[in-house]
Amino acid sequence: MRYLLLVFFPVVAAALETPSLEPIPETDSVVVAAHVARAKEIAGERFDFLASSFLCRPAENSIAHAIRTVPGFLDPKAPAVEPFQAFDNLYYVGLHAIGTWIVDTGEGLILFDSLNSEADARNVLLPGMYELGLDPTGLEYVIITHGHFDHYGGASFLGREFGARIAMSAPDWNYLRKDISLPHAVMAGYPEVVQPERDLVVADGQVFSMGSASVEFMVTPGHTPGTLSSILTVQDQGQERKIGMWGGQALPWQEDELAQMHESLHKFWHEGKRQGVEGLISTHAWVVGNFELRNRGRGVAENPLLIGKDGFDRIMRIYDECIKAQFGRNHARHHLD
Numbered sequence: 384m385r386y387l388l389l390v391f392f393p394v395v396a397a398a399l400e401t402p403s404l405e406p407i408p409e410t411d412s413v414v415v416a417a418h419v420a421r422a423k424e425i426a427g428e429r430f431d432f433l434a435s436s437f438l439c440r441p442a443e444n445s446i447a448h449a450i451r452t453v454p455g456f457l458d459p460k461a462p463a464v465e466p467f468q469a470f471d472n473l474y475y476v477g478l479h480a481i482g483t484w485i486v487d488t489g490e491g492l493i494l495f496d497s498l499n500s501e502a503d504a505r506n507v508l509l510p511g512m513y514e515l516g517l518d519p520t521g522l523e524y525v526i527i528t529h530g531h532f533d534h535y536g537g538a539s540f541l542g543r544e545f546g547a548r549i550a551m552s553a554p555d556w557n558y559l560r561k562d563i564s565l566p567h568a569v570m571a572g573y574p575e576v577v578q579p580e581r582d583l584v585v586a587d588g589q590v591f592s593m594g595s596a597s598v599e600f601m602v603t604p605g606h607t608p609g610t611l612s613s614i615l616t617v618q619d620q621g622q623e624r625k626i627g628m629w630g631g632q633a634l635p636w637q638e639d640e641l642a643q644m645h646e647s648l649h650k651f652w653h654e655g656k657r658q659g660v661e662g663l664i665s666t667h668a669w670v671v672g673n674f675e676l677r678n679r680g681r682g683v684a685e686n687p688l689l690i691g692k693d694g695f696d697r698i699m700r701i702y703d704e705c706i707k708a709q710f711g712r713n714h715a716r717h718h719l720d
């Protein structure tokens with residue numbers, strides 16, 4: 384049977400290498416538990432969504448955990464969330480589990496990620512943009528944070544329909560062929576996913592300015608070989624602010640990829656600190672608490688997504704502890720082998 388699967392359904396065969404949808408038992412060693420406890424301590428109540436979410440659990444469980452706890456995760460029928468303006472020139476449009484961030488530079492729109500498929504782009508992205516008064520004919524660039532289908536699925540449609548250029552890092556353009564998320568799309572029953580044709584390549588350290596905004600790109604491998612993270616300069620009540628966008632969320636369970644992510648995190652953290660980053664967004668907005676912070680901050684004059692330099696630093700420390708916890712789990716596993 385397995386032979387048949389391998390011959391006729393290479394897509395399904397690839398799925399055998401992806402994490403199980405059945406959670407593995409979570410019995411952490413003292414060392415691992417100490418990192419998890421430290422992450423929770425750093426998070427406190429303010430950032431509890433981070434330390435208690437899937438980030439600090441065994442990486443092998445991240446998909447299974449997200450399916451159980453995140454509304455609409457890997458659900459092709461997930462409804463759109465209310466689109467919103469987060470900063471003067473930055474907007475969120477999408478689903479709960481995955482979304483897009485749109486920068487309105489005044490000279491054109493830059494879109495980060497493109498939802499799961501053309502169907503999502505038509506049924507979620509475009510209506511959301513119209514609702515916010517954003518004209519999709521102004522779409523100039525679609526930046527794909529990394530080569531998983533939930534990030535690039537709508538891109539080729541946007542390129543075709545609006546002439547938007549599609550940008551990704553070189554390693555992730557190459558990675559598309561072996562995207563390990565595609566089998567999940569097939570199994571979950573998403574409408575057909577069309578991969579974008581290789582277009583613009585974004586390099587590490589590249590700074591891109593357009594109208595009222597600028598984006599500094601960082602290649603931060605770990606989640607995928609060429610995950611793109613960014614530091615954005617946006618406007619808040621007429622004032623310039625720096626915010627970070629971490630490009631890949633779920634921790635890899637392979638040791639070398641985890642080590643890459645750890646190194647990438649420190650690079651992003653260091654650069655963010657140097658530039659005075661005061662907020663953190665993600666196209667998986669739920670992971671970094673963008674929805675929670677907004678809900679808690681309703682009716683407050685201050686922008687709830689501005690968590691301050693200290694907030695950024697704390698979140699980076701939580702990621703760091705969760706990665707260290709995963710290193711500890713990997714080491715424990717190797718000792719059992």
Ligand SMILES: [Zn+2]
Pocket residue numbers: 529531606631632
């Ligand atoms: Zn991904």
